[in-house]
Amino acid sequence: MASGFRVQVRMLALAIFILPMFVSFGQTLNGVKFCIDPGHGGNNPANDRRIELDPGNVFWESEGNFQKALRLDTLLRAQGAWVILTRYTNSYPNDDEPTLTQRWQLANANNVNWFHSIHSNAFNGSTNYTLVLLKENISTRQPAFPQALTMSNIISPKIKAILRTPGNPQVALDYTFYGGPNGGFNLGVLNGLAMPGELSEGSFHDVLSEYRKLQNRAYNKMESYALRNSFMQYWTVPADTQGIVAGFQTEFGTGRALNYSRVVLLPGNRVYTGDQFNNGFFMFDQLVPGQYQVRFETPGYTTDSASFTMTSGATVFIDKQFESFAAPTVVSSVPVNGDTIFSAERSIVLQFSKTMDTASVRRGFSITPNAAGRLLWANSNSTLTFDPDAVLPFFVHYTVKVDTQARSGGGQQIDGDGNGVPGDPYFLRFKTRDVDVVPPQIVASYPSAGVQLASPTSVLNVTFDELLNAGTVTVTNVVIQKIGGSLLTRTLEYWPLGTRSGINVYLASPLEAGASYRMRVSGVTDVVGNPIPNSSPIIWEFSVAPQSVEYTTIDRLDTSVAHWLPPSSNPSTIGVGISTFQLTTTRVVPPVPENAGSAQLTYSWNTGASAWLLRAQAVSGLPRNVRFRKADNILQTYVHGNGSRNQFRFAVEDSLGYEVSKWYSLDWIGWRLVEWDLERDTLGSWTGNGQLDGELRFDSFQLRYVLGTSASSGQLNFDQLQVARRVITSVGEEKTIPGEFSLGQNYPNPFNPTTTIKFTIPVGTGHAPSVLKVYDVLGKEVATLVNEVKPPGEYQVQFDASRLSSGVYLYRLESGAMRLAKRMVLMR
Structure with a gap:
């Protein structure tokens, strides 16, 4: 289940001594009735969560939930419980997918003792922890069922312990978790x-390692065991005496998980065969107390074994690394083979496929013409760097050779040409160029010098002609200031891509309408250390309408992008090789509130065609239901550019046909807001009459290839498609005294x-x-921002939470008898 964002809150500690509402009969769960809900359903793009981080391996949240529920059903029935699932299929469109209401109605109709809904989460591709949510009584702000709080405080740490999720286990009341008085709701x-x-x-299924694990059925069963054990503890049923041994198998040196692994458990000669989903997981359950041994016998890797003692009901974890029998190869190099413009002052880097025997590589390494230097090792002796003692001569052809005496750490001879047969040398050939002494140059900026933005934004972009030293991309070196005012609070994000790079500047608050700004870049260096001098910074100014x-x-x-027609299926698309338009959760615009993902367009062009157009068209749902006119309106979307110099434009449908914006060259790297001022900008040419007539609806994003200029393939992301409408105010209008007591939503949020x-x-x-204070979710005061008599007027204050942990916080404004409160989310 992924809905905007997730926050970490403390384990709730209320009412933890409440006794079970129902008592089981005897030493089992006999007599206890459960309704287990596998969340979502049917691999339905409209309300399921699809993710494909490894090409070809598609994970649907509904399938993971379903597999956990099936195994939990079996485990609970073995304990004598009565169990019903809310669905017994997961095959869209022919599954029995119930609505949310039908799920709790099923539980009520069967008079069950307990209901549990199984989900996995998603946020930003790196956050991963266990969360349990329970219903909150909105009027009392207490758990609707105190027993559910007791159970949740058992479940959350048990799942964390058995899955080994890295974050702290969390329990939260749903209404508070989703905003409380400011938009909160019950699940x-x-x-x-x-x-x-x-x-x-x-x-969290959007974390790469977790996405891979969740495709393993035995890993799903581990979570089922955690849930069963929680129910048994709650009903004071004696713990299961049988135990589990589980773990992960990875390749020594590279850390890659082993596919199709083979693990044997002795005694009993039980065999576990791993899957192909890059998780390396194995598991044996139902182990009675005693002495055991696991043997690791994955084909193509060294064998190993581990002995362990299984105590009553324990879970034993055994993680192992193995040496591959495959001959070592060079999988990447700097420079690439055949490079003719390698900067002469740079070091040469070889990345081997596995850990190497450094002495044998040293004996086999040579560079012609000869150059003195040092050999340096990193990454468990799998990365070799040749660091010349001096700058190499300019415009000279070099050959690096790693001869056949080079061996891996396990003694395997190098496979220099990578054909699968060891015993041949590796060659890297390149040509040097003169030393780079030129600092980075800005090739695109948003906003650019002298521009007046049509609307405020909080996302700025600066794109450079080369890669930067990421350590110099700092808020000290990239500055924005309101002219006549102070520096703006900002964060930065660096985007290297190929030989160029971009910087996003995210502002804590949007630019102000009618204000002018100055940007300054200095101290930023390229990868060889050439700086933009502090004494000669790059400065430009712009303004906002x-x-x-x-x-x-x-x-x-x-x-979801279910309302969009894939470009490859659109009859207007021409000259395109391969294209996909799908949702991703790994790249978002941070200042957009509660942003969970973006639309990712991957494409390639048939450069031999005579014409090129890619049309990503919205064909149904909300994108086609929003109507607007040209007067005072600006069509906007955030585009994550790739510097490809392909061209992008908007298309809308009016009362007579289709009209388009001008073409925008994709010369930036990173996010920027692309705007089409429908009232003031000139139109492009397509199928319409060149005028915006009557009521408008959004039609499509369009892309084209420019022969001799554009890259032949690329990837773009689109986020937050919207219409900005100008709010006309009188010029020189005097500010009025506020007529009401108000508290605005903090910005940005999360922050x-x-x-x-x-x-x-x-x-x-x-x-x-006037008193403005900040509280944590348990009501503890953490900061006082304002505490003084304020004359009538508008105010703003900045809250610095650098000393606080991630979570939900409430801020409350009081003045006399008036009180207002809102919530905000700190997300580290």
Whole structure:
């Protein structure tokens, strides 16, 4: 289950001594009735979670949930429990996929004792922890069923322990978790329950390693065991005396997980055969206490064994690394073979496929013409760097050779040409060029010098002609200042791509309408150390149009692209080789609130064609239902550029046909806001009459290839497609005294580590002090931001949470008898 964002909150510690609501009969779960809900269903793109981090290996959250539920069903029945699942199939479109309401209705209709919904989570591709959510009574702000809190505090740490998720286990009340008074809600699947229940998010399926593990059925069963054991503990059933041994198998040196592994358990000669999903997992369960040995016999790798003692009900973890029998090869090099413009001052780097015997490689290494230097090893002796003592001569052809005496750490002879047969040398040939002494040059910026932006933004971009030293991409070296004001709070993100790179500047608050700004870049260096001098910084200025704007979302592009026609299926698409348009959760625009993903377009061009057009078209749903006119409106989307110099444009449908914007050259790297001012910008030419007539609807993103200029393939991301409408105000209008007491939503939200909070104080508060404080989710005060008498007016204050941990925080404004509160999310 992935819905915008996830936060970490403390394990709730209320009512943990409440006794079970129902007592089982005897020493089993006999007499206890469960309704188990495998979340989502049917591999249905409209309401399921699809992820494909390894090409060809597709994971659906519904399938992982379903497999866990099937195994939990078996485990609970073995303990004498009565079990019903909310669905027994997972094959879209012919599955029995119930609605959220139908799920809790099924539990109520069968008068079960307990309900549990199984899910996995998603956020940013790196966060991974176990979370359990339970229904909150909105009026009392307490658990709707105190027994569910007791159970949740058992479940969360048990899942964490058996899956070994890295983050702290969490338990949260649903209404508070999703915002409380500021948009919070009860989970639909728990909302109408007549008995206790909870929803577990065992781990985060958008983390690469977890995505791979969740495709393993035995790994799914581990979570099922954690749930069963939690239910047994809650009902005071004696713990299972049988245990589990499990672990992960990886390749020594590279860390790659072993596919199709073979593990044998003795005594009993039980055999586990691994899968092809790059997880290396193995597991044996139902082990009675005693002495055991596991033998690791994966074909193509060294064998090993481990002995262990199984105690009653224990889970034993055995992780092992193995040496591959495959001959070592060079899998990558700097420079690449055949490079003719290798900078003469750079070091030469060889990446081997496995850990190497350094002495044998040293004996086999040579460079012609001869050059003195040092051989340096890294990454468990799998990365070799030749560091010349001096700059190599310019415009000279070199050959690096690693001869056949080179061996891996396990003694295997090098396979120099990578044909699978060891015994031949490796050659790397390249030509040097003169030394790079030129600092990085800006080739594109957003905003560019002298431009007036049509609307405010909080995402800026600077693109360079070469790769940068990432350590010099700092807020000290990349500065933005309001002219006549102070520096703006900002964070940076560096995007290397090929031989060029970009920097995103994310502002804590959007630029102000009508304001002018100055950007300065200095101290940034390229990879060989050439700096943009601090004494001669690159400076440019831009401004923002004076009108304020209001936004209407066309498509957030963060949870589904089911309403979009794949470009390859569009009859307008021409001259395109391969193209995909799919959701990704690994690349988002951070300042967009509660952003869970973006649409990723991958494409290649048939460069031999005579014409080229790629049309990614919205054909149904919300993207086609939002209607607008050209007056005062600006069509916008965030585009993650690839510097390919392909061209991009918008298309809309009007009352007579289709019209398009001008072409935008994709010369930037990273995120930037692309805008089409429907009222003021000139139109492009396509199938329409060149005018925007009547009511408009969004039609498509379009791309084209420019012969001799554009790259032949690439990847783009699109996020937050929207219409910005100008809000006209009188020029020179005097500010008025606020007529009401108000507290604005902090921006950005989620934030890290600073955010801005705005509030207004109206006439009539007398001499009462205005107090703005921040509290954690348990009500503990963590900061006082304002505590003084404020005259009527508009105010803003910055909150720095650098000393606090990730989580949900409440901020409350009080003045006299007036009180307002909102919540914010600190996400590290």
